[in-house]
Amino acid sequence: MGEAPAFIADDDVSNGLLLKSKGCETIINMGCNKTFAIGAMGNGSDSSIGVRILDKSTSEWVIPTVFGTKPALSKGHSAIVLDEDRILVIKSNSTSDDCFWFLEVNTAFVREQRARLGTEVVAWSKGVVGEAQIPVVISGPSGVGKGTLIAKLMEEFPMLFGFSVSHTTRAPRDNEQNGFHYHFTERHVMEKDIQDRKFLEFAAVHGNLYGTSVESVEIVTDQGKRCILDIDVQGARSVRASSLEAILVFIRPPSFEQLEKRLRARGTETEEQIQKRLRNAKAEIDQGTSPGLFDHCLINDDLEMCYENLKKLLGLSDGSGKATNLSVPETVHVPLEHTISKIDKKILINCTAPQQEKPANNMFVLDLSSIKGGAPGRTRGLNFYAAGPSLTGTNGFKMAS
Numbered sequence: 001m002g003e004a005p006a007f008i009a010d011d012d013v014s015n016g017l018l019l020k021s022k023g024c025e026t027i028i029n030m031g032c033n034k035t036f037a038i039g040a041m042g043n044g045s046d047s048s049i050g051v052r053i054l055d056k057s058t059s060e061w062v063i064p065t066v067f068g069t070k071p072a073l074s075k076g077h078s079a080i081v082l083d084e085d086r087i088l089v090i091k092s093n094s095t096s097d098d099c100f101w102f103l104e105v106n107t108a109f110v111r112e113q114r115a116r117l118g119t120e121v122v123a124w125s126k127g128v129v130g131e132a133q134i135p136v137v138i139s140g141p142s143g144v145g146k147g148t149l150i151a152k153l154m155e156e157f158p159m160l161f162g163f164s165v166s167h168t169t170r171a172p173r174d175n176e177q178n179g180f181h182y183h184f185t186e187r188h189v190m191e192k193d194i195q196d197r198k199f200l201e202f203a204a205v206h207g208n209l210y211g212t213s214v215e216s217v218e219i220v221t222d223q224g225k226r227c228i229l230d231i232d233v234q235g236a237r238s239v240r241a242s243s244l245e246a247i248l249v250f251i252r253p254p255s256f257e258q259l260e261k262r263l264r265a266r267g268t269e270t271e272e273q274i275q276k277r278l279r280n281a282k283a284e285i286d287q288g289t290s291p292g293l294f295d296h297c298l299i300n301d302d303l304e305m306c307y308e309n310l311k312k313l314l315g316l317s318d319g320s321g322k323a324t325n326l327s328v329p330e331t332v333h334v335p336l337e338h339t340i341s342k343i344d345k346k347i348l349i350n351c352t353a354p355q356q357e358k359p360a361n362n363m364f365v366l367d368l369s370s371i372k373g374g375a376p377g378r379t380r381g382l383n384f385y386a387a388g389p390s391l392t393g394t395n396g397f398k399m400a401s
């Protein structure tokens with residue numbers, strides 16, 4: 001691990017945006033009578049960035065309950081207050097998926113958890129650079145062909161889509177791999193994880209528990225890919241009601257007889273299970289085809305035609321099977337020495353290069369005007385671009401190794 005960074009406050013930082021250093025921690029004063037210390041906790045045992053809170057009314061330091069994936073310690077980081085709810089932390093020398101982190105200190109999610117637990121709470125949310133496209137939920141009765149359609153999409157566009165691997169308490173089928181088709185788990189483990197808020201949605205389906213973990217969606221988003229979820233109608237309803245913005249597609253069979261035929265031909269369920277799935281299918285088709293819940297409804301009669309229609313509504317095809325909408329994740333690299341400052345929703349990152357005689361073209365902008373999401377998932381929609389030559393005397397602070 002690298003040596004602890006020191007932080008030097010610029011003289012003109014007076015508006016409470018960010019404050020000085022304390023050893024290897026950044027010290028941030030928030031308006032809520034609290035001071036946040038962010039950095040290595042000094043005990044040498046934790047490999048992630050820690051947080052302590054000073055309650056100024058009691059002068060006591062508190063270790064909060066931390067939600068979300070914690071950022072790993074890096075050689076240096078800087079921090080700046082975004083608003084009364086969040087602090088932005090920028091890690092130096094990090095890859096694009098590990099550079100920008102939001103420490104939520106008073107968002108709706110944090111307030112909810114604080115009220116539930118009766119303790120101080122903070123939550124980390126990793127920033128995702130680029131125009132992450134909203135997840136796609138594919139729903140429909142068992143046997144309609146959801147998995148088949150998703151497999152075709154993943155095969156044709158492996159760089160564009162990533163599958164959210166669900167958790168389930170049902171037993172694996174012969175051809176199913178743990179961690180690829182599902183995370184197969186025990187009911188008591190899954191129930192505990194649900195209690196611990198690890199799931200974005202979950203439902204009891206055909207007698208087993210199924211759920212989408214926050215982490216499963218994050219893994220896909222971190223790869224810069226568009227997340228596809230294969231979930232039942234109850235799950236789709238939960239997603240609709242959640243903070244996860246998604247496009248919801250219902251797949252319906254051409255007829256109930258065809259559905260039964262497909263389920264039987266698949267040969268993966270016992271007669272009893274097939275009967276249960278068919279009984280549930282009736283209610284699912286009713287709910288899926290009634291207005292309000294789903295954005296789109298496709299009939300999976302001819303598989304190729306249904307697949308073309310799916311691609312069309314996802315903006316992937318002009319109808320001829322040609323891809324039209326491929327995107328590439330951006331790369332980000334913030335050096336150890338930099339200053340940051342904030343103008344409205346834009347963060348200016350001035351990468352100083354003292355060894356160079358002339359200032360290099362090293363001013364970058366992190367545009368936060370289109371961000372979406374937040375803890376317990378990711379903060380998406382960050383834009384990062386070069387803004388021109390370095391400026392001096394900006395309202396920021398310098399981080400040194």
Ligand SMILES: Nc1ncnc2c1ncn2[C@@H]1O[C@H](COP(=O)(O)OP(=O)(O)OP(=O)(O)O)[C@@H](O)[C@H]1O
Pocket residue numbers: 140141142143144145146147148149262263265266300301302303304
């Ligand atoms: N358009 C189609 N015409 C005929 N058979 C199809 C069609 N689409 C899929 N199938 C077949 O139907 C069976 C069920 O499909 P699939 O497993 O993809 O359904 P599913 O909706 O994912 O089911 P579950 O919800 O139970 O996972 C498979 O054997 C598949 O090959």
Ligand SMILES: Nc1nc2c(ncn2[C@@H]2O[C@H](COP(=O)(O)O)[C@@H](O)[C@H]2O)c(=O)[nH]1
Pocket residue numbers: 139140141142146166167170201202203205206210211212230231232233234235236
């Ligand atoms: N609400 C959720 N439903 C899910 C999830 N993963 C799968 N499913 C749905 O369960 C049924 C049965 O699936 P099978 O693999 O046992 O045939 C099917 O309708 C899936 O869409 C999930 O994470 N959440």
